[in-house]
Amino acid sequence: MQQSTLPLPVFPDMTFDPLPPAPREHLASPITRAALRIQNALLTGARDFLAAEGFVELLAPVIGPVTDPGARGAKQVDVDYYGHRYKLMTSSILYKQAALTAFDKIFCIAPNVRLEPPETASTGRHLAEFHQLDVEIAGGTRADAMSVAERLVVHAVAWVERTLPGELAVLGRDTDAFAGLPGGPFGQVSHTEAVATLIGLGHPQNPDGEIDWPGERILSDKADRPFFITDYPKGSRGFYDREDPLRPGVLNNFDLILPGGYGEISSGSERESNYARIIARIRETGENPAKYGWYLDLVRAGIPTSAGFGIGVERLTRYVAGLDAVWQAVAFPKLPGLVSP
Amino acid sequence: MSALTAPGFPEEAVRRRARDGAGAAFPSRSDYGTTLFGAGAGAGVSAAGVTAETDLIDESRLTPPVFMPLRLEKLIDLGREPLHTDVDLRTRIGGFASALPLYLSAFGSTRVASTDLGLAASRQAGRLGIPMVIGENIVLMNGYRSGGGSSGASGGALGHGLLDRILAYAEAAENVAGDEAVGGVVVQQSTDDADAEVWNLVYSDPRVQPLLRSGRLGFELKVGQGAKPGLGGMTVLGAQAAAGASAQYAIEPVFGADAGQFLRSGSPGTFTAEILSRQIQLMRNNFPRARIWVKLFPGRDIAAAATAAWRAGADSVAVDGSEGGTGWAPTAFLEQVGIPLGECLLDLQSAEARRPGASLLVSGRVWEGSRVVKCLALGANAAGLGRAALIAVDEDPVAGLARLVESIEFEMRLLISALGKYRLTDLDPQDIRLPRALRAAAEAPAEALSAYLAGLSA
Numbered sequence: 001m002q003q004s005t006l007p008l009p010v011f012p013d014m015t016f017d018p019l020p021p022a023p024r025e026h027l028a029s030p031i032t033r034a035a036l037r038i039q040n041a042l043l044t045g046a047r048d049f050l051a052a053e054g055f056v057e058l059l060a061p062v063i064g065p066v067t068d069p070g071a072r073g074a075k076q077v078d079v080d081y082y083g084h085r086y087k088l089m090t091s092s093i094l095y096k097q098a099a100l101t102a103f104d105k106i107f108c109i110a111p112n113v114r115l116e117p118p119e120t121a122s123t124g125r126h127l128a129e130f131h132q133l134d135v136e137i138a139g140g141t142r143a144d145a146m147s148v149a150e151r152l153v154v155h156a157v158a159w160v161e162r163t164l165p166g167e168l169a170v171l172g173r174d175t176d177a178f179a180g181l182p183g184g185p186f187g188q189v190s191h192t193e194a195v196a197t198l199i200g201l202g203h204p205q206n207p208d209g210e211i212d213w214p215g216e217r218i219l220s221d222k223a224d225r226p227f228f229i230t231d232y233p234k235g236s237r238g239f240y241d242r243e244d245p246l247r248p249g250v251l252n253n254f255d256l257i258l259p260g261g262y263g264e265i266s267s268g269s270e271r272e273s274n275y276a277r278i279i280a281r282i283r284e285t286g287e288n289p290a291k292y293g294w295y296l297d298l299v300r301a302g303i304p305t306s307a308g309f310g311i312g313v314e315r316l317t318r319y320v321a322g323l324d325a326v327w328q329a330v331a332f333p334k335l336p337g338l339v340s341p
Numbered sequence: 342m343s344a345l346t347a348p349g350f351p352e353e354a355v356r357r358r359a360r361d362g363a364g365a366a367f368p369s370r371s372d373y374g375t376t377l378f379g380a381g382a383g384a385g386v387s388a389a390g391v392t393a394e395t396d397l398i399d400e401s402r403l404t405p406p407v408f409m410p411l412r413l414e415k416l417i418d419l420g421r422e423p424l425h426t427d428v429d430l431r432t433r434i435g436g437f438a439s440a441l442p443l444y445l446s447a448f449g450s451t452r453v454a455s456t457d458l459g460l461a462a463s464r465q466a467g468r469l470g471i472p473m474v475i476g477e478n479i480v481l482m483n484g485y486r487s488g489g490g491s492s493g494a495s496g497g498a499l500g501h502g503l504l505d506r507i508l509a510y511a512e513a514a515e516n517v518a519g520d521e522a523v524g525g526v527v528v529q530q531s532t533d534d535a536d537a538e539v540w541n542l543v544y545s546d547p548r549v550q551p552l553l554r555s556g557r558l559g560f561e562l563k564v565g566q567g568a569k570p571g572l573g574g575m576t577v578l579g580a581q582a583a584a585g586a587s588a589q590y591a592i593e594p595v596f597g598a599d600a601g602q603f604l605r606s607g608s609p610g611t612f613t614a615e616i617l618s619r620q621i622q623l624m625r626n627n628f629p630r631a632r633i634w635v636k637l638f639p640g641r642d643i644a645a646a647a648t649a650a651w652r653a654g655a656d657s658v659a660v661d662g663s664e665g666g667t668g669w670a671p672t673a674f675l676e677q678v679g680i681p682l683g684e685c686l687l688d689l690q691s692a693e694a695r696r697p698g699a700s701l702l703v704s705g706r707v708w709e710g711s712r713v714v715k716c717l718a719l720g721a722n723a724a725g726l727g728r729a730a731l732i733a734v735d736e737d738p739v740a741g742l743a744r745l746v747e748s749i750e751f752e753m754r755l756l757i758s759a760l761g762k763y764r765l766t767d768l769d770p771q772d773i774r775l776p777r778a779l780r781a782a783a784e785a786p787a788e789a790l791s792a793y794l795a796g797l798s799a
Contacts, residue, residue, distance in 0.1 A: 072626055073544055075541040076538060076541070115545050118545065118547055119630075206626070206629070208622045208625065208653070209622065209629070210626055235619040235622025235623045235626060236626045280615075280616070283610075283611055284619035285619075285620065286530070286535045286562065286620045286623070286624075287535045288532050288533065288536060288608060288610075
């Protein structure tokens with residue numbers, strides 16, 4: 001029997017809205033082609049911006065002995081590496097910090113794999129395999145990182161508008177949506193304010209955790225420009241987000257939220273670089289620090305303070321192209337819980 | 342051996358140490374795999390000859406009053422004289438609906454629980470509609486599922502994987518009649534398990550989704566256990582399994598170089614109030630659809646630890662008294678370390694009020710109804726069956742646990758109705774008469790406790 005090339009849910013009653021078609025049909029679609037050209041232009045625009053700012057592009061590792069534990073609820077993928085258990089990268093964070101011992105400003109366009117819970121398949125914003133535009137700045141503050149993220153997005157979107165008006169037209173994207181982008185710094189709300197807003201709107205939100213996906217959607221729908229949510233509570237993020245020394249329990253970090261229901265496209269922070277604090281923070285995630293051996297050796301020897309962020313490339317593409325679901329911005333999409341080529 | 346004797350001195354224990362070295366710090370190794378340890382297991386080996394056969398809970402009495410206003414209430418409600426069959430034992434345990442104020446506490450990766458007994462216990466607990474905790478280290482030692490790709494350090498040879506136990510429970514629970522989904526499966530993760538991402542593995546597994554959807558999956562952060570407070574999990578392994586486990590655990594030849602057996606120790610994990618609180622918050626953040634449980638060993642700061650856990654949002658805090666435990670533990674810990682359950686419950690009287698809906702669970706030598714009712718009177722919401730459950734499934738893998746629970750349920754109805762009460766939430770410290778020295782405990786537990794302890798040592 002010929003094996004089906006259609007993606008198949010690993011659990012029969014899972015819902016996908018809409019379900020990605022078989023590869024030939026997907027790749028032949030004018031929507032896919034326009035979206036992928038837009039993605040290409042976004043990356044070209046981003047490289048243009050970052051090169052002008054003095055960033056060096058690195059090629060990120062795909063496997064390593066450990067990876068970022070900070071992804072909520074997602075499972076890491078094990079790889080047998082000559083008898084050692086290695087991981088596919090869930091993010092480049094450890095290598096980003098390490099690379100700052102070579103260059104002060106780096107970026108990479110890094111593939112990540114996260115086996116997200118199957119329930120995320122229908123959010124329209126989750127993929128099991130995706131890419132991040134990862135940026136790290138030695139000596140940088142959170143404000144520095146936010147400024148780069150904001151100007152990077154504005155520059156890359158403008159690049160698409162200038163170079164691919166035809167593709168935007170094919171997709172029927174209303175470019176008025178981008179009119180507010182260049183109007184100065186994006187707005188900011190603290191996590192506490194965002195929680196209060198949601199509770200005020202009748203949406204129950206755990207004040208100690210991430211803004212949940214429906215909550216993020218509500219905030220995104222209400223906004224007309226991109227904005228930052230800052231100051232997430234400790235216990236909601238990875239060990240590398242630096243705790244504000246003056247405000248215990250508050251992290252010097254941020255998410256960048258796009259308007260129109262597109263939601264979060266980027267997380268970033270000032271990074272922790274102090275060895276003892278990193279060890280204590282790793283314990284707060286319940287892990288034995290021993291597994292981070294190579295990274296901790298490096299930190300003990302000294303790494304620069306830094307700030308940085310990662311932008312979800314497919315999510316940014318989805319926003320610019322005005323797509324319903326993030327898988328439409330991928331040539332070979334892999335949705336959580338969907339067995340696909 | 343000479344003719345030297347030392348009357349009144351634990352001579353034989355010393356001789357055993359002289360023969361066996363560090364291995365003599367444990368109960369006899371020949372019992373491993375067939376004996377359930379826990380308080381009393383080291384009896385006869387102890388230097389002091391101490392056995393912990395009775396405790397504060399045993400010495401307390403349940404005390405029905407003559408006048409029973411709540412029985413009158415029930416009489417009015419029913420329009421007839423109430424009977425013990427009118428006691429409502431349904432309750433909520435750590436975010437789950439449960440048919441009874443009982444749950445199966447974790448058996449761990451000890452060999453006893455890794456065999457078919459673990460699976461038999463899962464099926465019966467599911468059928469009974471009571472929550473079940475699955476112990477730490479199972480993925481690392483037994484694998485995630487039998488015959489699956491992730492087969493653990495023992496190559497799956499030690500028994501059934503984690504998923505097998507979860508699915509055995511879920512399948513049996515499906516057939517329980519009733520409007521509300523009762524029971525739930527709680528998966529422990531220790532510091533060592535964190536490396537294997539046990540919770541992520543379970544949470545993202547499509548086969549577990551029916552439990553998640555019905556709100557019947559929980560995760561338990563294991564801080565420690567009653568049998569060996571301050572230590573991590575311990576088992577005895579053969580040479581091959583020990584070699585496989587050496588990357589994850591400390592492997593020591595404490596039984597001698599030629600014994601062919603090794604002590605495997607997990608790390609206990611480092612906790613402060615901040616670390617505990619943040620771990621709980623991270624669990625809530627990462628697994629929003631799972632219930633969050635915390636298991637504490639009976640530490641001297643148990644009230645502070647429980648308060649921190651509830652405050653951070655734990656759905657339940659389980660306290661394992663020093664008499665608890667199914668697994669392998671050093672004799673000194675079985676006999677000399679940690680606080681007995683009854684005293685923990687008194688210490689917890691001073692713990693800050695729990696969030697509404699958050700539970701206090703207790704375990705430690707629970708096998709009959711009066712101990713359960715006494716614990717409930719002292720503030721617990723449910724009691725865990727450990728050794729008793731394993732013995733019951735060993736007696737009869739098909740229905741042994743069900744019959745044990747039936748007997749406890751019957752006793753609970755008798756006892757609670759005798760107290761003139763018909764709802765679990767009406768039980769309170771007035772229902773229990775502590776040993777004479779502790780009668781003032783409700784007013785001044787700390788002082789009363791020191792007086793009691795002073796009396797013991799006098």
